[in-house]
Amino acid sequence: xxxxxxxxxxxxxxxxxxxLGVGDDCALTKVSxxxxxxxxxxxxxxxxxxxxxxxxxxLGWKTLAVNLSDLAAMGANPRWALLALSLPAADENWLASFxxxxxxxxQKFGVDLIGGDTTRGALTLCVTAAGEIPAGAALRRDxxxxxxxxxxxxxxxxxxLGLQHLQGDIELPEPLCRLxxxxxxxxxxxxALGLALRDHAHAAIDISDxxxxxxxxxxxxxxxxxxxxxxxxxxxxxxxxxxxxxAALLTGGDDYELAFTALPDKRLELARIAAELDVPLWRIGxxxxxxxxxxxxxxxxxxxxxxxxxxxxxxxxxxxxSST
Numbered sequence: 145x146x147x148x149x150x151x152x153x154x155x156x157x158x159x160x161x162x163x164l165g166v167g168d169d170c171a172l173t174k175v176s177x178x179x180x181x182x183x184x185x186x187x188x189x190x191x192x193x194x195x196x197x198x199x200x201x202x203l204g205w206k207t208l209a210v211n212l213s214d215l216a217a218m219g220a221n222p223r224w225a226l227l228a229l230s231l232p233a234a235d236e237n238w239l240a241s242f243x244x245x246x247x248x249x250x251q252k253f254g255v256d257l258i259g260g261d262t263t264r265g266a267l268t269l270c271v272t273a274a275g276e277i278p279a280g281a282a283l284r285r286d287x288x289x290x291x292x293x294x295x296x297x298x299x300x301x302x303x304x305l306g307l308q309h310l311q312g313d314i315e316l317p318e319p320l321c322r323l324x325x326x327x328x329x330x331x332x333x334x335x336a337l338g339l340a341l342r343d344h345a346h347a348a349i350d351i352s353d354x355x356x357x358x359x360x361x362x363x364x365x366x367x368x369x370x371x372x373x374x375x376x377x378x379x380x381x382x383x384x385x386x387x388x389x390x391a392a393l394l395t396g397g398d399d400y401e402l403a404f405t406a407l408p409d410k411r412l413e414l415a416r417i418a419a420e421l422d423v424p425l426w427r428i429g430x431x432x433x434x435x436x437x438x439x440x441x442x443x444x445x446x447x448x449x450x451x452x453x454x455x456x457x458x459x460x461x462x463x464x465x466s467s468t
Contacts, residue, residue, distance in 0.1 A: 150234050150262055157247070159256040162224055171258035173224055179276040182220035186210050190267035195310070200238045202329040203269070204245025209333050210352070211273035212253055213400040216338035217350040219283040220275030222253050227260035230268035253335055283341060283348035283404065288366035292346055292405035294429040295414065297337055299378055300355050301389060303328040304396020308388075317383050331400040340417045341404055348404035354395040355428075359403050360440045362431075369434040375445045378426045405431050 159165030164172035175181050188207055190196045208225060215222050227246070231239075250257060255273070306324030309316045316324055334350075341348060347366060349358045356372075363370040380389040406414065411427070418425040429443070442450040 150239065157257065159258050161254075162256050162258045165256060165258040166260070171224070171226070173258065173274070176276055178279055180279050180282065182215055182218050182275045182277050182282065183272065184211055184214035185270065185272040186214070187268060187270040189269075196267065199329065200241040201245035201248075204242040204247075205249045205330050206245075207242075207269045207271055208246055208249040208255065208273070209331050210400060211271045212249070212255070212333035212335055213331065213350040213352070215273055215275040216333050216335045217283065217348045217402055218275070218277060219281060219338045219342040219345075219348070220277040221339060222255045222273060222275045222335060224258045224274045225250065225255050226272040227257055228270040228272075229260070229262045230265040231262065232264070232267055253333070278342070281342050283338070283345050284365075285347055285349055285362050286365040287347035288362050288368055288405040288431045289346050289407070290368060290431060290433050291408070292431040293408055293411065293427050294359065294370055294372070294403065294405055294431060295345075296351075296355065296378065296401060296403050296426045296428045297334055297423055298399070298401040299327075299424070300351055300399045300401050301378075301380075301393030301396050303331065303398035303400075304392035305381070305384060305389070307396075307398065308392070314384065314388060320381055320383050328398055331398065333400055334402045334423065336421050337402055337417070337423055340421065341402075341406075344410045344413055344417075345404040345406045348402055351397070351399040351401045351403055353397045355403065356394050356440050360438075362403065362405065363434075363438040363440055366431070367434070367438055368431045369438060370429060370440045371432050371443050372429040372440060373443050373445075374450060376426065376428050378424070378428075 157166070162171055162173045188194060188203075188210070194203060194206070207227075211225065212222050247257070249255075302324045305314065305316060306321075306328035308314045309321055309324065338348065347362050349362055351358050359370045359372070377393060380386060380393065414425055444450050
């Protein structure tokens with residue numbers, strides 16, 4: 145099978161929203177009037193982001209889903225994607241399953257695959273995704289305001305628990321094990337939530353490197369302190385020791401939930417959105433002025449700062465010595 149056979153057999157499908165899709169030197173798209181284009185790219189590398197023997201269907205889904213999560217965090221509506229693959233071999237069965245998972249995600253969220261590239265090499269998957277958002281409506285990290293509530297969607301930490309189970313560090317009972325592995329292998333980008341937050345949130349970010357690390361990005365970019373209230377965090381699974389579950393919640397990655405800030409007077413509207421979308425929303429803290437450098441703090445029910453080793457646990461960094 146040649147490179148062009150591979151593309152035409154598994155990835156060349158009619159584009160429904162692009163002017164020109166796969167098959168030429170460039171794809172052609174047209175942004176809707178009054179909209180801005182949001183662009184993001186993510187790379188998944190075998191042995192770093194996923195096990196080399198990962199199920200190709202799940203991998204196809206996740207390859208696109210992690211990019212759509214970035215668009216969701218900006219409040220963008222996903223439209224198009226480009227896919228670049230480095231493959232050790234043109235395995236027909238693997239490619240068919242991968243493409244099935246990729247297009248299942250694309251179909252669910254209304255995304256057209258409009259181009260990309262393939263080459264022989266170590267297994268590496270790279271997507272560039274594009275979405276539209278009304279001009280000036282993007283949920284940027286630097287938009288948080290003093291006095292905002294700090295919110296978190298879904299159940300952060302489950303993906304990290306699933307990874308620890310696969311690595312043999314913990315043993316999860318059923319059905320928790322199945323749920324955690326599903327969150328790890330087939331994350332659900334919060335696209336509908338991101339769209340619903342356009343008129344209500346000031347800042348947002350998706351949780352890919354851990355709650356503390358990613359909330360810290362909002363604090364840093366907004367020049368504020370993020371105060372996380374330990375007693376308002378999502379409920380922890382009872383089948384896992386509390387220390388392990390709390391560490392997974394606060395420092396685990398791969399959740400692709402959304403953390404966002406909004407004024408306190410938005411609480412009722414956010415409760416309505418949570419019920420309408422059937423997505424739990426947890427008010428986990430607030431954004432406060434800082435007299436020093438922007439930071440993340442843990443507070444007890446009385447508002448006192450709680451010493452926490454997790455605050456000194458950095459998010460994942462590919463080039464930090466300890467991460468290699």
